[in-house]
Amino acid sequence: MKRVFILVLDSFGIGYSEDANKFHDVGADTFGHIAEYCYFGKANYNRFSSLYIPNLMSLGLGQVYKNITGYLPYGIAKPLNVIGSYGYASEISSAKDTSSGHWEIAGVPVLFEWDYFHNIKNSFPDNLLQKISCAHGLTGILGNCHASGTDILNDFGSLHITTKKPIIYTSSDSVLQVACHEKYFGLTNLYELCQKIRYILDKYNYNITRVIARPFIGEKKFHFIRTNNRRDFSKLPPGKTVIQKLIEEKEGDVIGIGKTSDIFGHIGITKKIYTSGLQDSINSTIDEINRISQKNTIVFSNFVEFDSLWGHRRDVSGYALGLEYFDLRLLEILNGLKIEDILIITADHGCDPTWKGTDHTREYVPILLYNKLFPVQYFGHRKTFSDIAQTISKYFSLSSMNYGSSIL
Template sequence: MRALILVMDSVGIGMARDAELYGDHGADTVGHIAEACARGTADNDARKGPLAIPNLVGLGLGQACRLATGRVPPELGGPVHPRAMFGCASELSKGKDTSSGHWEIAGVPVPFDWGYFPRTRPCFPEDLVERLCEETGVIGIIGNCHASGTEIIHELGERHMQTGEPICYTSADSVFQIAAHEQTFGLERLYHTCAVARRLVDPLNIGRVIARPFIGSAAAQFKRTAHRRDFSVPPPERTILDLAADDGRDVVSIGKIDDIFAHRGTGRNKRGDGNDALFDCTLEAINDLKDGGLLFANFIDFDTLYGHRRDVAGYAAALEQFDRRLPELLLRLKANDLLIITADHGCDPTWSGTDHTREQVPILARANDRTWSIGKRGGFSDIAATIARHLGLAPLAHGTAF
């Protein structure tokens, strides 16, 4: 008896009930991608035609979309009675941040408001910048604004390599991001700079400081690497990871999960460069996961490579590739394992701007032959509550098992 949580980062299925408060009324990541594919506007050299994700549809994704929005996206109708439990959930936590979404999935909604930086230029407080430079020895910073990570590296990367000034920027999330060249600035130096920044932004209640290393010799060749690290504050309460670790269970985290939870209760960590590599890590971990164990994986490409970049065709191709690999995972499940596939927020690639979108998320739960609708859940914490019951762990403070 084991449990697995797979987070398809940003794969939302329709606006949350409070989406208008976040400027996201009408956002629908999966629905709008499927519609674009049906129209042919998501065709490119890599993929063509309607969105083809039969394995996710077979687990109930189309029916989860129906629960969330009242309609099934094109080509996602599938069986009326899928091969799994299916439903959707709205987030209780405030914001649409990675940390909030993952913590709530793990059983800890975030009741407070994160700190955010204003949409001004410069956007960071002057004393914060001065202290960061003083304590790290950099001569200054560049950027100091809201920006897309790939765009700002393209814009300022060459200057950064010449001057040694790190590129600092933020987004609509509660983040302080620092981009630096792996060779000219140095990876360990970047991590040290981020560790200092983490301490300095604590009084501002900033959720994450993110190291964004990149390589390349000129703007046209710059590429972010898999050596990203998130310096997060720890969750304010015990999560399902804490319960499992404290009970001596085998815990494996895949991708950036260990960073999101500030390395608390995350057990053995496996990392990979992109969704395919992360899927490989997940398969390897399933083979070794002991009875009573918990695996928690994040698949980042949907969000980072395609959602934030508003790349509809790329997002569709990533969904299709993830779907093609699902049978490999399903074949490794034991009879009494529980698999839950979900998301942490939306990032509708048809939406304006480059930020996350406040959306409902799918819950697709495979356990033995259970095949019913779990309905519309009032919070992501129902996922953790269900896993706690399945694994025989103590109940969490939040959530209702389905």
């Protein structure tokens, strides 16, 4: 049976895209700036020297970057042998968020505008907060502002433990986030609250991409830590994705690893595997590679740590270390692939850890495509992430997607 493995390095952009001016991101370059910082010794926390990712380079990552910029990233040598096909893609979705990026990869770009909570303070309308409080029997909420995930816990974590009021906040993305203590509020209670908020937003026509449950532990300020029990309660894609088509047209399997299942609202997923950290996500991916499949299969893995732990927190050393660890494990992934398997490594947006603020960045994403029988080639600039979905659709002989053109 045929298998496709989609590995999304969440936020691994490779240079600002042609429409970056609309997002105030001209100059952003996640890959290039990480390599530059490593080369000049500015990313030496728990690591040292130039960025070392020989296996990603052997799949054509450096050549993609050179075709965009005219030069290789700082400190990274050209590989002796490129073994995969490679190119890059622009995003046509209206936003640079996780849902839009993943849905476009799956063949359904977001061509409408999301709603946002724009106010930095008092971010949420009073009537919305009243509906949330009534639905869950809350005595009130904390936060009600734009905030980073770490700062909000330091600001309100202790008061949350005392009052049991949830911490509700947002960002420049189209999200509503709820942080609650696993011990004092309860994980099940948090998930139930987020499900109710998702229902309320949809019922009253708030076009918000995700409600994100952000559980944490710890007993006092500066000691609160977010756990890996995050869950995303997402709107559904506005069209039929390639993963849905595989299930409906070929009775195939789709395994969502990490937060993939949440991103698609659990639609088009036959098996969901929640993971705890980058190592666990890679291990789960390799487990699926080594598993014998009786059906046509897509394994869709999201490696969220690049975005949530290192991109948004502007941690260049952490991002570099994560890339080097992924690259080390990539050899296991390549060695485990069967003769008909296709491996696709890509990203959903950028999140340059050297850029101003903490937001995502509008960037091109790499498409590294590997199959043991495919010829090595540069397939150039793709106009939409949906070329990935159209490629997969053609490989499985599915009906054509409405967007994108096949790389094959």
